[in-house]
Each structure stands twice: as structure tokens, then as C-alpha cells.
Amino acid sequence: MKRILIFLLVLSILFASGCLHDSTLNPGKTPSDSTVAENTAKVNASLSKGSASESKDSGDKDDVMPNMSEERINAPDANAGLSGDDRAALKDGAVWVKYFNTFLPVSRIVDGQQQLLNKEPEWYFEIQKRLGANYEPNKAVIFDARKIYIGSKDNIYDNPLSEGAWLYNPLGASGDVIAMSGDWEPFVIKVRYECYSLESQPGNQSWENYFNAKIKEVSTTTPLIIKNAWLFDIDGDGREESIVNASNTVFSSGLEQSPPARKDTAIYTLTAYFNSDGTAIDMGGHVSASVSSEPVNSQNNIHESYTFDENNPKYIEQFIAAYQYDRNGNVAVCPIFNYGEYSRLPEKNILIADIDGDGRVELLAMFPLIYAPITVYQFNENWQPCVQFAIYTPA
Ligand SMILES: [Ca+2]
Ligand SMILES: [Ca+2]
Numbered sequence: 001m002k003r004i005l006i007f008l009l010v011l012s013i014l015f016a017s018g019c020l021h022d023s024t025l026n027p028g029k030t031p032s033d034s035t036v037a038e039n040t041a042k043v044n045a046s047l048s049k050g051s052a053s054e055s056k057d058s059g060d061k062d063d064v065m066p067n068m069s070e071e072r073i074n075a076p077d078a079n080a081g082l083s084g085d086d087r088a089a090l091k092d093g094a095v096w097v098k099y100f101n102t103f104l105p106v107s108r109i110v111d112g113q114q115q116l117l118n119k120e121p122e123w124y125f126e127i128q129k130r131l132g133a134n135y136e137p138n139k140a141v142i143f144d145a146r147k148i149y150i151g152s153k154d155n156i157y158d159n160p161l162s163e164g165a166w167l168y169n170p171l172g173a174s175g176d177v178i179a180m181s182g183d184w185e186p187f188v189i190k191v192r193y194e195c196y197s198l199e200s201q202p203g204n205q206s207w208e209n210y211f212n213a214k215i216k217e218v219s220t221t222t223p224l225i226i227k228n229a230w231l232f233d234i235d236g237d238g239r240e241e242s243i244v245n246a247s248n249t250v251f252s253s254g255l256e257q258s259p260p261a262r263k264d265t266a267i268y269t270l271t272a273y274f275n276s277d278g279t280a281i282d283m284g285g286h287v288s289a290s291v292s293s294e295p296v297n298s299q300n301n302i303h304e305s306y307t308f309d310e311n312n313p314k315y316i317e318q319f320i321a322a323y324q325y326d327r328n329g330n331v332a333v334c335p336i337f338n339y340g341e342y343s344r345l346p347e348k349n350i351l352i353a354d355i356d357g358d359g360r361v362e363l364l365a366m367f368p369l370i371y372a373p374i375t376v377y378q379f380n381e382n383w384q385p386c387v388q389f390a391i392y393t394p395a
Contacts, residue, residue, distance in 0.1 A: 016225050090114060091357025093182020096137050097364060097374060103137050106364060106376050106389065107355035114356060114388075120389035121373045140179035145351055148187045151321050175351040175366050184357040191352055192240075195228040198323070198331060202226055204244075206278030211246040211270055218289050219266035223248060223331045225323055227347055234361070235383040239276035243283070243363075245347035246270045253319040255335035259306035260324030263293045265334075267322050271347040271365070273385055281384065283365065286345050289311075291322065296337045304338045320344050362388070370395040 028207035082234040082281055092114050096103035104124060108115040108131065116127070128135045172352060180186055215222050229244040247269035270285035296305035296316055306324075309316060319333045320343065326332040336342075353365040354375070363385050373392050 001061050003229075007152055027121065047370075059372055064317075088358040088360075091182055091184055092186070093180065093357055094134070094137075094140070095182070095186065095353070095355040096140065096179040096367070097175055097351065098179070099175075099366070099374065100175040100370075102394065104374060104375060104391055104393060105131060105135060105138075106391070107362075108134065109182075109356055116376075116389045116391075118389055121375070121392055123392045124394050127391055137179040138181060140181040143178050143180055143186055143353075145176050145178060145187075145353075148189070148191045148352060149368075150190045174350050175364065178351070178353060178355075180355075182357055184354060184359075185248055186353040186355065188354050189232050189234065189352055189361050192231040193228070194231065198225065198227050202229065206274060206280070207242075207244050207246075207272075209278075210272055210274070210280040211244075214270055214287055215266055215268055218268075218287050219259075219261040219264050221264060221325055222266040223266070223323055224324060225331075230352070232352060233276075234379060235276075237276065241276050241383075242274045243348075243350050244272055244274060247344075247347055248323040249336075249344040250333075251319060252321040252335070253335065255318060255321055255333060257306075257308045257337075258326070258332060258334050259293060260322075260332070260334050261327040261329075262325065265291075265293075265306075265322070265324045267306055267336075267344070269347055271348045275384075283348065283385075291336055296339060298339045303340055304336055304342050306334050306336060308337050315339055327348065369393075 046288070090109045092109050092111065094105060094108040096105050105116060105127060115131075119307070178186065194202065204226075207226060208228075211224050211226070215224060224246060225248045227245045227247050229242050231240045231242045233239065234241045249267050249269060266287055266289045268285065268287035270287060271283040273281040273283055275281075290304065292302045292305040293307060294300070294302050294305060295307040295309040296302050297309045297313065306322075316337050316339060318337050320336045320338070321333045322336060323331050324334045346367050346369055348365050348367055350366075352361050354360060355362050355364075360379060363379070364374060365377065366372070366374040371392055371394075373390045375387060376389040378388040380386050
């Protein structure tokens, strides 16, 4: 139950950050909307706590209200440019993506028409009702997503996140396998996957400029840490496009107190798509200075802090840490202490595959997180990712 509540809290962060584009949940139909609302209220309260604290979603909005349509704002119309003469016909068939222990539908072509389109993300059970017996894989063939990666040396699974705080690997939880019923090759573009350590950051100026600008909306004293990136040539022009995750938070428990040197430090998890010219498309995330530097103390309504409350040790947990600057200007691991439910926003995982048989790849983005959506992007005529379909995942 506790784990579920933690997931719900993270989900509420997703909502607060606008990460769930167009997340118009249907009251009374969601399995947990009251809890989500409760937790969203808590997160918003937490985000607005203290005069030094401020939060930003990854869009440009200054208000605290969730920016629900961020991904659509940043991505052109889902159907723009899709009717060009050069576009091959869709092939009848279906594709499911593995999500933890189940398969969720992401494409279904009947008589050349895509059945899985929506303007708003839908809950899995609504899709299930619509598809009936076709909701689950039927006569499907399993494809291992490792096939999209170039070379075993650069393989996603041959690059285990190394020691300590980098141990948490979201990539195994979802998107490592698809099921397909159809007659085409799904993996038509090769992808390089890179994951970075504190010591070996990629040094890509475009990425740094983009993410630093996002972080500086909230804090000028927070280190930028690029976690991982997928690199691929989506338009075949010989120059790589990329999808990049940046985050300074990690799961790491049992750490000694070591608060950051400054009070206005931020926590963030951000994802962006980069064109080969370095321009970026926001793919969601969250940045805020919501973690207090005052001792965590439920009576003072401080639920997440870099500082321990010695008066109430048995109610305090520590399983998250953030990379911040110490007084010497070095990047240090600063544990986050908390009362009650609190978790970090995980990084997105992606998969690039042709899921509708027209020879062009689609992009799937997902979180290793219950209830969070799997989003399908189609590339438009300018090779910009446009939201086509999204399904909220089950617990
Ligand atoms: Ca390219
Ligand atoms: Ca396609």
C-alpha cells in the first residue's frame, strides 16, 4: 500500500509538472482520482512552501497550476503532415509494448486505419473496453527491443549503471519487449544508447544550454547532471538526433546528513528531444526548489528536507538523494529526509519502432511507473515528434 501511495505521489508530481499532457482525468472513472487529487494538493502545498522555494514545470508558465497541455503545446498537431503522398500505407496489424508484467496496446491498424488515436490520454481500462478481445496480444510475435541498439558494446543492457546511486535502472521495467501481429520489420532505425556517470558527462553544449536554462529558472546553484541519451538518425541525413534525460535525484538510502551549501538548490528530472541542429523540443519533466533546508519536521509542515530532525528520528525516512554543490563547489550527494510519502520523478524510457507498418518509425515514451502514461509520437513531415496516442498504465 505504501509503495502504491508513493507511486501516486510521483504521479501527482507528473500532473503538477504537466508531464501528463492533456491529462484531463475523467472524475469517477479513475481508480484513484481522490487520492491523486489529495496528493496533488500536498505536492502543490509543498512546492509553494517557504519564501525561498519556487517551482517550475518544464514549460514557461509561472503559475502553480498544472500545465496540462505542455506536450501538445510543444509538439505540433498530431495529424499534421501525415497525409503526404510520399507516406506509405499503414499495414493491418497491431503492436503491444511490454509494461512490467503485462502488454499494453499502442497501435492497431484495421483496413489501413489507425484505431488507437486520441486527443487525451485514456486509461488502460477504457482502451480495454473499446478493443475487447483485441486488447491483449493475439497470435503476436515477441520482438526484443535490444535489436534496435548498435553493437553489443554499446548495448543498453551491456551498460549497467555503475556503482552507488546510479544503480537504479528504469530501462528494464518497461519497453524492453514488444509483441506484434503484422507483417513488417518494426526495428528499422538503429539507436545508440549512452549512459553517463558523474565523472564522465557527455559535454554536449546544446544539451547543457537547454537544461541549464530550465534549471536556472529556479536555481543558479544546482549542478546539471545528464543521465542518459538515445542517439539516432531519424531523417537519414547523416546527423544524429537525440533524446536526453537530465536529473540530479537518485534512489539511495542510508546516507549521512550532508546538506547542500546553498538554500536555493533545485531538484529536477527533465527530458528533451534534440534536433540535429541542437534545437530542443520539451518532452516534459519537473524542476523545483521544493526540498527544504530547514530540518524535516511534521509539526512545522516540512515533509522533505536536506536536514534531519533529531527530535523525531523514528518517523523519518531517507531513500532519495540529490546531487548538489557543497561549500567547496564540488558536486556532493545530499540525502533527502522525509516524513510520509515522497518519491522522485523517474526518467523517461523510450523505444523507437515502426508500429504501424508504413516504414517510418514512431517514438514511444514511457515511465517505469504505475499509472504514468505510455505516449506514442509520430514524426511529422519535418521529423518533429507529434503526440498520436497515450494510454495510462495499470498498477
Ligand atoms: Ca538526422
Ligand atoms: Ca510507422
